[in-house]
Amino acid sequence: MSQLRVEGLRVAYADRTVLPGVSLTVPSGSCFALLGASGGGKSTLLLAIAGLIPVRAGRIFLGDDEISRLPPERRRVGMVFQSYALFPGMSALDNIAFGARQQGASRAQARALATEWGQRLGLTRALQRPPGELSGGEQQRVALARALAARPRLLLMDEPLSNIDPALRQAVRVQLRELRASWGVTTVLVTHDREDAFWLADRMGLLRDGALVQTGEPSELYRQPVDRDAAELLGPVSALPACRWADGRVQLLSASDLAPARDSGLAARAVSTAELASALGAAPPVPAGAQPCWALLRAEEVRFSTAQPASAELAAIVEAVVDLGAGQRALCRLADGRGVWASQLPAQIATNQRGAVQLPQRPWTVPWEAGLRRAGAATAEAADEAGASP
Amino acid sequence: MTAGMRRALWRTREGGALRLGGTTGAEGAAALVLAWAVLAPLVLLLAGSVTRASAWRTLVSPAGQTVREATLTSVVVSVVSALLSTALGAAVAGWIARRRFPMRGLAELACLLPLALPPIVGVMAFLFLWGDVGLLHGVLRAWLHVESFPRLSGVLAVLVVHVYSFAPLAYLLLRDAFAAVDGELDMAARCAGAGRWTRARMAWWPQLRAAMWSAAWLTFMSSMASFSAPYLVGGGARFLSTEIVARGLAGDHAMAELETVVLAGISLLLLVVRPGVSAGRARRGLLPVRPRGRAAAGHTALALAVLLAAALPHLTLWLLSLVRDGTWTSQPLPPSFTLANHRGLLSQAQSLRPLTHSALMALPATVIGAAWAWLVGRASALGPVRLRPLADLAALVPWAVPATALAVSWIAAYNRPTAAGFGLVLASTPWLLPWAYVLRFVPLQIRAVASALQSRGAALEAVARTLGASPWRAALAVTLPVVRPALLAASAVVFVSAMGEFVVSVLLYVPENRPVSLEILSQLRVFNLGQAAALGCWLSLLLTIVLAIAPKAADPWTDARGISVR
Numbered sequence: 011m012s013q014l015r016v017e018g019l020r021v022a023y024a025d026r027t028v029l030p031g032v033s034l035t036v037p038s039g040s041c042f043a044l045l046g047a048s049g050g051g052k053s054t055l056l057l058a059i060a061g062l063i064p065v066r067a068g069r070i071f072l073g074d075d076e077i078s079r080l081p082p083e084r085r086r087v088g089m090v091f092q093s094y095a096l097f098p099g100m101s102a103l104d105n106i107a108f109g110a111r112q113q114g115a116s117r118a119q120a121r122a123l124a125t126e127w128g129q130r131l132g133l134t135r136a137l138q139r140p141p142g143e144l145s146g147g148e149q150q151r152v153a154l155a156r157a158l159a160a161r162p163r164l165l166l167m168d169e170p171l172s173n174i175d176p177a178l179r180q181a182v183r184v185q186l187r188e189l190r191a192s193w194g195v196t197t198v199l200v201t202h203d204r205e206d207a208f209w210l211a212d213r214m215g216l217l218r219d220g221a222l223v224q225t226g227e228p229s230e231l232y233r234q235p236v237d238r239d240a241a242e243l244l245g246p247v248s249a250l251p252a253c254r255w256a257d258g259r260v261q262l263l264s265a266s267d268l269a270p271a272r273d274s275g276l277a278a279r280a281v282s283t284a285e286l287a288s289a290l291g292a293a294p295p296v297p298a299g300a301q302p303c304w305a306l307l308r309a310e311e312v313r314f315s316t317a318q319p320a321s322a323e324l325a326a327i328v329e330a331v332v333d334l335g336a337g338q339r340a341l342c343r344l345a346d347g348r349g350v351w352a353s354q355l356p357a358q359i360a361t362n363q364r365g366a367v368q369l370p371q372r373p374w375t376v377p378w379e380a381g382l383r384r385a386g387a388a389t390a391e392a393a394d395e396a397g398a399s400p
Numbered sequence: 401m402t403a404g405m406r407r408a409l410w411r412t413r414e415g416g417a418l419r420l421g422g423t424t425g426a427e428g429a430a431a432l433v434l435a436w437a438v439l440a441p442l443v444l445l446l447a448g449s450v451t452r453a454s455a456w457r458t459l460v461s462p463a464g465q466t467v468r469e470a471t472l473t474s475v476v477v478s479v480v481s482a483l484l485s486t487a488l489g490a491a492v493a494g495w496i497a498r499r500r501f502p503m504r505g506l507a508e509l510a511c512l513l514p515l516a517l518p519p520i521v522g523v524m525a526f527l528f529l530w531g532d533v534g535l536l537h538g539v540l541r542a543w544l545h546v547e548s549f550p551r552l553s554g555v556l557a558v559l560v561v562h563v564y565s566f567a568p569l570a571y572l573l574l575r576d577a578f579a580a581v582d583g584e585l586d587m588a589a590r591c592a593g594a595g596r597w598t599r600a601r602m603a604w605w606p607q608l609r610a611a612m613w614s615a616a617w618l619t620f621m622s623s624m625a626s627f628s629a630p631y632l633v634g635g636g637a638r639f640l641s642t643e644i645v646a647r648g649l650a651g652d653h654a655m656a657e658l659e660t661v662v663l664a665g666i667s668l669l670l671l672v673v674r675p676g677v678s679a680g681r682a683r684r685g686l687l688p689v690r691p692r693g694r695a696a697a698g699h700t701a702l703a704l705a706v707l708l709a710a711a712l713p714h715l716t717l718w719l720l721s722l723v724r725d726g727t728w729t730s731q732p733l734p735p736s737f738t739l740a741n742h743r744g745l746l747s748q749a750q751s752l753r754p755l756t757h758s759a760l761m762a763l764p765a766t767v768i769g770a771a772w773a774w775l776v777g778r779a780s781a782l783g784p785v786r787l788r789p790l791a792d793l794a795a796l797v798p799w800a801v802p803a804t805a806l807a808v809s810w811i812a813a814y815n816r817p818t819a820a821g822f823g824l825v826l827a828s829t830p831w832l833l834p835w836a837y838v839l840r841f842v843p844l845q846i847r848a849v850a851s852a853l854q855s856r857g858a859a860l861e862a863v864a865r866t867l868g869a870s871p872w873r874a875a876l877a878v879t880l881p882v883v884r885p886a887l888l889a890a891s892a893v894v895f896v897s898a899m900g901e902f903v904v905s906v907l908l909y910v911p912e913n914r915p916v917s918l919e920i921l922s923q924l925r926v927f928n929l930g931q932a933a934a935l936g937c938w939l940s941l942l943l944t945i946v947l948a949i950a951p952k953a954a955d956p957w958t959d960a961r962g963i964s965v966r
Contacts (some may be wrong), residue, residue: 062862082865089866095859099881108877112868160867 012073012163013038014059014196019068021051021058021220028054029220031068036213038073041190041197043211043228045204045243051220052200056166059198060087072163083112085164088157088195092169094149096141102152103128103137109160127155131189146174147182154186158193165197171206183209204244208232216240232308237380241306248312248350252305253296254375260305262369263294264346293378304381305373312367313354314342319366326350328363342367428787430775435794437839440820441813442664442801448812449661459658467659470638475666477555477639478623481562485619486612488563489570492706497578500688501699510707511571514564516944517713518900519628520917521936524924525713526561527633528720528933535716535733542732554635561629564713566622570615577611617670624667625802627903641804645907648808656808664805671800717940720933741934751931754919755939761913762898765837769845770891772838774883777849778875782858795846798839803903810836811907830913836904841894848890852883892950896943 014036021029028051036042044052057063059070061082070078077085088109096105106124107117115123128137131151136144144152150170157165171179171186187209190197201207207214208228215225216236224236235241238249251263293302319325326342329349339353342365350367449456458464496507517525528534530552537551552560585603594602630639640663647656691699722737745751780791798806813821814832826832857879864874902917909918916939923932 057862060862060866062865082862083868083870085866086868087866089863091859091863093856093859095856095863097860097864097878097881099878099884108864108869109867112864112873156863156867162866 015071017069020066040212043199043207043214046217050217088162088165090167094153106155127159165195167199248307250305253300254303302378303375309351309353311370312352314352316365326367427775427779431779431791441809444820445809470640470643474640481623482616482620485566486570486616488567493574500690507703510710513710520902523628523632525717529716538732557633558629566619573615660805660808721937725930741930754916758915761834766895769842773845777846780850781853795843799843807904807907833908837898845890848886852886
């Protein structure tokens with residue numbers, strides 16, 4: 011087991027810099043999940059660590075050994091691709107044995123090792139079959155066994171579950187989680203599926219435009235995202251304009267609080283306060299001593315009840331109810347047009363039902379600028395106002 | 401490999417320093433040598449002609465009338481050939497792709513039959529089937545009791561031969577395109593109430609357009625390069641390809657070179673505007689139509705008719721080979737049959753010598769081409785971007801430029817020690833022809849290697865490298881097995897093509913290596929029709945056997961059940 015340490019890694023292509031200088035530490039034996047939007051540099055970082063693309067600057071350490079200048083075959087870094095990249099001319103067994111053969115093991119030794127790994131991953135009956143005759147789950151496990159049988163010091167997995175159908179995916183997640191405890195190899199997992207990351211990772215990192223914008227434990231990133239995009243990457247969130255005092259109190263801003271902004275002429279086009287606030291960009295006026303911010307609310311933090319609202323601002327009407335099987339989620343429309351998703355609901359709930367939403371006392375907030383959508387990250391603002399998705 | 405990773409690897413190749421597979425070493429050198437071997441003689445020829453102002457003045461003078469006429473005829477015939485071949489290929493491809501009827505396999509077989517006839521053999525068969533003294537002509541005359549019958553000759557005859565020869569190429573291209581048509585678009589249009597023509601226009605045409613354009617381009621280029629048909633059945637019509645040879649044989653090398661430049665120039669111009677075919681994959685294929693009752697019988701009858709039409713030249717060839725020379729004169733059908741032509745061919749070593757010559761040149765050319773293609777194909781698919789255009793160009797030019805033009809450029813380059821010919825004097829030696837076979841046909845093998853590697857070759861080698869394999873070990877142990885079926889299939893086609901090659905051979909052969917195609921022509925010239933046909937039959941049979949036993953260029957990513965494992 012080895013700790014991975016990346017220092018100021020810079021990767022540039024002919025036309026642009028993809029990784030401007032990433033630094034990252036993954037403790038020995040842990041699994042680190044890299045999340046981020048497409049084109050953010052996740053896969054490039056993996057390829058650079060594996061030595062498959064050249065780096066302009068920076069250093070990579072495995073344990074105390076610097077591997078930055080080593081060719082891929084001498085780094086002892088295993089890789090599992092999204093497509094699995096199984097060698098089509100070989101059986102599953104020979105695929106798994108390939109790494110051991112390259113390291114000098116005899117054919118018999120390599121096959122014995124491959125058989126052992128095949129058994130550990132439940133592939134006994136699939137070992138003699140060519141890749142084309144394996145199911146998606148079996149292919150994924152063969153690719154994993156192949157990487158692990160080569161005794162890597164570091165395992166890199168690039169969206170390893172994205173080619174598996176949803177029914178099988180959960181079972182593979184469970185199996186991988188169990189296996190991870192036993193293989194003990196430091197692992198970096200690239201995924202765009204937050205569930206994969208939550209199931210498998212000890213720590214997570216958000217990579218955006220080649221820079222790690224936040225790292226931490228999964229629950230930390232989920233509960234305390236660095237900005238609105240980070241929050242949305244890890245699950246649906248309702249973003250509401252607010253202001254925050256130094257003592258931590260948070261007050262939502264209503265349409266009337268944003269009234270001066272409406273005078274700017276945008277009001278004619280804006281259909282909601284959040285849209286208006288996002289469109290304006292500039293921070294709205296807030297009471298003295300407070301800072302403008304965004305309250306990021308997860309649905310499970312919001313309660314809807316049929317009781318009388320404590321204040322007019324929190325009066326709401328249920329606009330839609332989504333049955334998620336394990337529970338329900340309701341889109342509650344506040345009086346001034348804002349939408350908030352709530353999953354703490356009364357037993358009986360229906361659309362057009364009137365009531366009140368109850369927000370957490372101290373919702374997580376991000377500074378005003380961090381709550382504005384970045385260019386290119388926008389979805390339809392009207393849908394956004396409603397919480398985008400359940 | 402994710403899309404992001406593919407992008408990353410691609411950009412890295414753009415950066416020019418990909419570490420995968422060692423593609424910056426031997427592969428780069430192989431691509432450079434091929435590019436030089438192909439392009440330098442053409443450039444030398446072009447430069448020589450450009451500086452020869454008198455030749456260009458001739459082009460616009462009254463003396464250049466023949467060149468202008470040959471150019472116009474070649475272009476017009478090629479355009480018409482391309483249109484007809486593409487239309488026929490598309491009709492047949494659509495018919496076979498959409499309909500499921502009894503004996504559909506025979507229709508598919510019929511589409512491939514013309515490819516089993518080498519050019520000179522095919523034209524010879526046509527000559528004795530449709531020509532003035534042809535079998536069909538005689539039979540129809542006797543059947544209809546008429547003294548004379550409209551003759552098929554000149555430009556019209558060339559067009560018919562072209563359509564027979566090139567429609568299968570268009571069919572092969574369009575068959576794949578029809579297989580890739582997304583049936584969901586058709587279904588969506590149908591659900592929206594669109595009629596057949598609207599669906600064809602809105603759902604099918606956009607998906608087939610690129611392949612149609614490609615098929616037209618390919619058949620146009622093949623037609624421009626065509627030599628055997630204009631040479632044997634063209635009558636008095638002038639074509640650029642035949643004019644070049646005639647001028648050369650007459651000693652008018654300046655004009656021959658000028659015509660070569662015109663021919664090569666038109667081809668290179670079209671090379672620039674060549675269409676790209678996107679390798680789309682259908683989400684859901686077109687639903688096949690299963691005709692019933694009389695409709696099914698009608699389709700089967702049509703399949704049999706197509707098979708008969710495609711097989712007629714083959715049957716004529718065999719029939720001709722069973723006729724003793726001089727016994728079949730004015731009768732509609734041969735009066736008697738004999739195996740003497742075949743016995744004579746197989747019993748006399750001298751008769752088989754041209755066949756041996758061809759095999760001895762085709763086999764090494766195929767093997768050398770395969771090794772070279774492995775390197776250049778890797779450079780084209782996995783190499784740094786600076787190398788890729790060079791490798792692609794080297795693989796495209798010998799295929800796009802008519803063989804006559806290439807042969808003339810090689811004569812110029814290897815006639816004396818020039819840099820373009822690596823300082824070698826190979827003209828008038830037995831070595832130039834096999835070398836020409838390598839250069840002429842290696843693009844087929846390069847395409848096979850590059851296509852097999854493009855989809856996932858980089859990912860496979862990347863995995864092998866992370867598992868401890870050296871660049872060469874990764875290339876040989878992992879990607880070579882992936883490429884092997886396609887490379888072997890392409891090599892079989894190269895062997896077949898080299899065995900029956902005529903255009904380059906007629907310009908570059910020497911008595912010591914006279915190939916079988918030239919022997920057939922010689923026999924035709926002295927009216928030993930039976931022997932010429934017998935030789936053609938055995939050549940065609942050999943080629944059919946090679947193609948039949950060659951591995952299919954199966955998609956390496958498709959398993960035995962035909963299910964994609966991408």
